[in-house]
Amino acid sequence: MTKESMPKIGGPRKTVEFQRPTVEVEGHPLSEGFPLHKVQLEVQTGSDKGKTETFEKPVIRLGADPLCDLVMTDPTVSRMHAEIRRKGDHFELIDLDSTNGTFFDGERIKSVELAPGDGFQVGRSLVAFSVTTEQIAVPVTDRTRYGSIIGQSQALREIFSILDRVAPSDLSVVIEGETGSGKELIAAAIHEHSSRASKPFVVFDCSAFPPTLLESELFGHEKGAFSGASQRHRGVFERADGGTIFFDELGEMDIEFQAKFLRVLETGDVRRVGGESSFTVDVRVVAATNRDLEDLVKERKFRQDLYYRLAKVRFNLPPLRDRPEDIPLLADHFLNILAGEENARPLMTEDALRTLQAYAWPGNIRQLRNVIEKAVAMCRGGAITAEYLRKELNFAGFPSQQPRTESVALPAEPQQTLGLSANGRLVTVGTEIEDSEGEPIAFRDAKDTLVDKFERIYLENLLERNKQNVSATARDAQIDRRHLYRLLKKHGLMADD
Numbered sequence: 001m002t003k004e005s006m007p008k009i010g011g012p013r014k015t016v017e018f019q020r021p022t023v024e025v026e027g028h029p030l031s032e033g034f035p036l037h038k039v040q041l042e043v044q045t046g047s048d049k050g051k052t053e054t055f056e057k058p059v060i061r062l063g064a065d066p067l068c069d070l071v072m073t074d075p076t077v078s079r080m081h082a083e084i085r086r087k088g089d090h091f092e093l094i095d096l097d098s099t100n101g102t103f104f105d106g107e108r109i110k111s112v113e114l115a116p117g118d119g120f121q122v123g124r125s126l127v128a129f130s131v132t133t134e135q136i137a138v139p140v141t142d143r144t145r146y147g148s149i150i151g152q153s154q155a156l157r158e159i160f161s162i163l164d165r166v167a168p169s170d171l172s173v174v175i176e177g178e179t180g181s182g183k184e185l186i187a188a189a190i191h192e193h194s195s196r197a198s199k200p201f202v203v204f205d206c207s208a209f210p211p212t213l214l215e216s217e218l219f220g221h222e223k224g225a226f227s228g229a230s231q232r233h234r235g236v237f238e239r240a241d242g243g244t245i246f247f248d249e250l251g252e253m254d255i256e257f258q259a260k261f262l263r264v265l266e267t268g269d270v271r272r273v274g275g276e277s278s279f280t281v282d283v284r285v286v287a288a289t290n291r292d293l294e295d296l297v298k299e300r301k302f303r304q305d306l307y308y309r310l311a312k313v314r315f316n317l318p319p320l321r322d323r324p325e326d327i328p329l330l331a332d333h334f335l336n337i338l339a340g341e342e343n344a345r346p347l348m349t350e351d352a353l354r355t356l357q358a359y360a361w362p363g364n365i366r367q368l369r370n371v372i373e374k375a376v377a378m379c380r381g382g383a384i385t386a387e388y389l390r391k392e393l394n395f396a397g398f399p400s401q402q403p404r405t406e407s408v409a410l411p412a413e414p415q416q417t418l419g420l421s422a423n424g425r426l427v428t429v430g431t432e433i434e435d436s437e438g439e440p441i442a443f444r445d446a447k448d449t450l451v452d453k454f455e456r457i458y459l460e461n462l463l464e465r466n467k468q469n470v471s472a473t474a475r476d477a478q479i480d481r482r483h484l485y486r487l488l489k490k491h492g493l494m495a496d497d
Contacts, residue, residue, distance in 0.1 A: 038132045039084065039091070046074045046125030058169050058195060060084045062122055063096075076100045076123030084114065084129070086170055091131070093120055100124075147189025149182055150333050151326035155318045159186075162315060167193035172265075172310050174250070175288040177317030179479060180366035183288035186317065187246040190286055199243030204236050206247055207482055211254035216273050218261070225274025237270045241281045250310075251291035251302065258303045265309055285310060320364045324357040330365065331356060334372045346379050351386035359393055363478035370478070456491045459484075463493065 039060060042052040053070055062070045063081040072081070078098040085092050091114045095102035103121040104112045114120070116131040139161065144152045146160045166173060167190045175183045184203065191201045209217050216225075220235030236245060247253075253261065264270055265285065271278040287310055296302035320326065331348060339345030361367055371392060375384045459473070466472040470488070474481040 037086070039086075040130045040132065041070050041084075042128040042130075043070075043072070044119070044126045044128055046072075046123070048072050048074060048125060058086045061096075062127070063098075070127075072122070072125060074123045074125045077125065078123075081122050082120075091115075091129070093129075098122070144329060147192050148185045149189055150329050151323065152329055153318075153323035153325045155323050156326060159315060159317065162313070163190060163193065166190065166313050168195065170194075170284050171312040172285045173287070174293065174311045174314045175286070175317055176292065176314070177288070177290065178319045178364055179290050179483070180364035181317050181319055182365050183317060184246060184248065187244070187286040187288065191244040191246075191284075194244070194284065196243050196284060200240045201244050201246065202236055202240040203246045203248060205249055207249040207252040207486075211257055214254060214257045215260065219264070219270050219272055220275075221273035222275050225272070229274070232272070235270070235272065237264060237281045237283060238272075238279075240283050242283070244284045244286060247285065247287040249289060250287040251289040251293060251296055253302075255301055255303070258306050262303065262306045262309060265306075320361040320368065321359075327357045327368070328353055330368060331372060334369050335376070338373060338376045346376055347383040349383055349385055352384050352389050355386040355389045355393075367478050452491075455487060456493070459487060459491060459493055 037056070039055045040052065041055070041060070041062075043049055051070075051072075055069060057069065060070065061068045061080060061083045062072060062077075063079050064072055064074075064077050065079040068080065076099075078096070078100070080096045081098040082093060082095050082102045085094060092111055093102065093104065093109070093114050094111045095109060100123045101108040103109065104118070112120075114129050116129065118129045120127055120129065140154070140157050141161045141164065143157070143160055144150065146163055149156070149160075151157070163186070173187075173190060175186055177183050187203075188201060191197060204218070206214075216233065216235070218236045220238055221229050221233045223229060223232050264281075268280045268282060269278045270281055293302055293307050293311070297304045297307050331353065335345055335348065356368070356371075363370070371389070372384075374392065375388065379385075379388060458477075462473050462476055463469075466476065470481060470484060474484045477484065
């Protein structure tokens with residue numbers, strides 16, 4: 001189906017050129033290839049002298065047990081003697097409570113960071129450690145599903161290819177994308193396809209807690225640490241030990257707290273609020289944001305060192321409006337789920353499907369599911385039609401006054417554009433390209449001004465429609481209530497709950 005044949009819903013729909021997802025791995029664009037790190041271990045003394053093996057695994061075990069990766073015949077080596085674990089771009093040598101110990105620089109160790117060229121001793125055998133890195137091409141996968149994520153668009157299949165490489169590693173990942181686009185599903189899929197899958201997957205919303213509570217929520221607190229601390233509280237890091245933490249809305253984390261957060265990520269050492277000693281945790285971090293972290297770094301609202309620590313792999317998850325070819329699979333998936341709940345799968349007409357593909361979906365996948373769920377309930381026993389969907393989508397504030405087969409002309413004035421009010425009216429918002437002195441306004445500044453104007457007009461109209469009720473306004477706007485509060489505060493709008 002071509003763009004020209006799609007029905008027009010919601011007045012003029014901006015044509016968006018398809019953009020490949022922005023992907024960086026360890027600071028380099030994916031177009032340069034995926035960095036594949038290979039660990040080489042060479043036994044230099046003992047009964048296994050000369051044995052050399054190369055590994056691409058995130059965890060390499062050494063010992064006498066046949067299940068080990070590097071199997072050794074040295075009688076002083078325990079069955080499960082030691083392991084080398086990759087943590088981001090670092091490697092750690094860990095003794096597994098061996099009988100005769102693991103030694104580094106002549107000292108018996110429990111764990112130590114390894115660098116290429118280092119040597120260490122297990123039992124009486126000296127082992128040399130080296131790392132090679134090569135850039136390998138990443139072919140686009142044919143799969144249309146990864147975990148709970150579904151799609152057949154080029155953009156999504158490229159992301160699936162990336163996840164195939166990234167998930168088994170311990171690399172930290174930053175996912176950028178709009179609210180409702182499926183960032184948490186990707187984080188869960190990364191965890192499910194990693195060596196940590198049997199361990200906890202803990203979700204933490206950085207926007208849900210004020211700065212004063214962040215330390216207690218993340219690190220925990222001891223009984224009596226502060227007024228109201230009636231018992232010990234295990235923080236997010238402690239609960240997720242061995243597994244993965246998904247930090248949602250990372251861009252909202254308080255700048256003053258970020259130094260403490262970074263310290264824990266770098267050392268793995270956590271101390272509960274009110275505690276006297278620290279303990280070590282082993283977690284993988286996946287983070288998501290609907291804001292541009294690089295912009296926040298430039299604005300000094302996000303620490304640069306924390307950004308580099310987290311963004312080992314960074315990619316942008318395109319909004320649903322930029323990948324309409326994913327909508328048929330998603331709609332079919334949601335209908336199957338809802339049919340299981342309702343014991344009857346309704347038919348969706350082809351015209352109805354085209355209607356879904358033509359819509360801009362400001363609420364992304366979350367909004368699509370809500371619309372289909374309501375359609376299943378309302379069209380019980382019958383087909384879901386384009387006529388029903390157009391009425392439903394119009395109710396959400398996107399009028400459909402133009403015939404589906406007609407194009408809609410853009411405004412004639414180059415310095416004016418049209419926005420949509422919450423009650424479905426088109427409103428004119430001025431877009432100045434020069435300042436008061438006749439100097440050109442930068443694109444970013446002009447865009448920010450226009451977005452601010454649109455947000456204020458939209459919220460004023462929606463609040464008026466809902467008689468200043470915040471909960472009802474958040475439901476109609478299909479955004480989280482906490483996010484709505486921030487927008488209301490930003491624009492100085494008063495509302496009742």
